[in-house]
Amino acid sequence: MNQFDGKTVLISGGARGIGAETARLMCEAGASVVIGDILDDIGAELVASLSGDGHQARFITLDVTRPDDWDAAVALATSEFGHLDILVNNAGIFLGIDFEDATMDDWNRISAINMGGVFLGAKHCAPALKAAGANSEYGSAIVNLSSIAGLVGAPLDPLYSMTKGGVSIFTKSLALDFARKRARIRVNSVHPGVIDTEMGQQTIDILGDRYTGGDMERAHKASVSRHPIGRLGTVTDIAKAIMYLASDDASFTTGSNMVVDGGLTAA
Numbered sequence: 001m002n003q004f005d006g007k008t009v010l011i012s013g014g015a016r017g018i019g020a021e022t023a024r025l026m027c028e029a030g031a032s033v034v035i036g037d038i039l040d041d042i043g044a045e046l047v048a049s050l051s052g053d054g055h056q057a058r059f060i061t062l063d064v065t066r067p068d069d070w071d072a073a074v075a076l077a078t079s080e081f082g083h084l085d086i087l088v089n090n091a092g093i094f095l096g097i098d099f100e101d102a103t104m105d106d107w108n109r110i111s112a113i114n115m116g117g118v119f120l121g122a123k124h125c126a127p128a129l130k131a132a133g134a135n136s137e138y139g140s141a142i143v144n145l146s147s148i149a150g151l152v153g154a155p156l157d158p159l160y161s162m163t164k165g166g167v168s169i170f171t172k173s174l175a176l177d178f179a180r181k182r183a184r185i186r187v188n189s190v191h192p193g194v195i196d197t198e199m200g201q202q203t204i205d206i207l208g209d210r211y212t213g214g215d216m217e218r219a220h221k222a223s224v225s226r227h228p229i230g231r232l233g234t235v236t237d238i239a240k241a242i243m244y245l246a247s248d249d250a251s252f253t254t255g256s257n258m259v260v261d262g263g264l265t266a267a
């Protein structure tokens with residue numbers, strides 16, 4: 001038996017990067033997966049590839065700032081697969097704008113996606129997750145993607161850090177709220193270091209622009225050198241942490257902030 005047999009997972013921002021790898025591993029472990037993203041073409045391609053491999057996967061256009069999109073995503077998951085067991089709040093953006101140049105529009109955009117999207121995801125999925133949790137041995141799960149930037153100071157984008165700090169503490173508070181209500185939904189977060197994705201590359205590009213005079217090789221080395229383990233993270237490193245927190249193996253884990261950063265914040 002596969003670890004996620006019979007489970008339905010909704011992944012926001014699942015068309016590429018960490019979300020796409022999580023979708024693939026979840027499928028390989030037996031889950032039915034709904035991928036929601038604003039990147040329709042890439043999301044549809046991913047679903048075609050997963051379906052071609054014999055997996056149960058669907059794509060839906062989901063802008064995490066839009067409540068109606070969340071309702072449609074939950075409706076798709078429950079109508080196609082009968083229930084919703086796991087929500088991965090993965091969608092996020094990094095602006096990389098110098099704090100002194102950032103505008104209120106920048107703040108409204110990043111906070112709406114990185115924090116508002118997590119709030120709306122949890123709120124709109126809660127009824128379905130509660131229903132599934134009541135019918136399963138170990139309950140349902142939400143995994144939020146925060147960042148090491150939500151735990152320790154990070155100079156590249158203080159607005160991004162503020163949003164991820166919000167996700168970190170929201171995770172703990174929501175876990176307590178559900179536990180107090182006996183809602184049987186565990187809530188945990190994952191805090192990646194720099195991961196080899198488009199967003200990870202964005203952070204290295206900004207490092208290069210600001211600190212190495214455009215020398216991208218030096219910027220890449222500087223980014224790697226911040227990780228004591230000696231390399232950047234891969235999407236698989238993070239997807240596996242998400243899988244653990246979403247799985248029944250983590251049935252006693254709620255309100256935790258799991259760091260997956262090659263030792264970056266251990267120093």
Ligand SMILES: NC(=O)c1ccc[n+]([C@@H]2O[C@H](COP(=O)([O-])OP(=O)(O)OC[C@H]3O[C@@H](n4cnc5c(N)ncnc54)[C@H](O)[C@@H]3O)[C@@H](O)[C@H]2O)c1
Nearest residue numbers: 013017018063064090091092145147192194195197199200
């Ligand atoms: N890559 C890293 O180094 C890193 C480090 C720490 C945390 N994270 C976090 O991990 C998560 C995934 O990051 P990634 O590296 O895979 O990034 P990515 O940029 O490769 O993928 C992010 C996905 O989110 C989607 N998205 C953006 N805005 C959206 C919206 N309004 N509605 C729905 N989807 C939207 C994008 O279309 C994209 O598919 C993010 O929350 C990010 O903050 C990433």
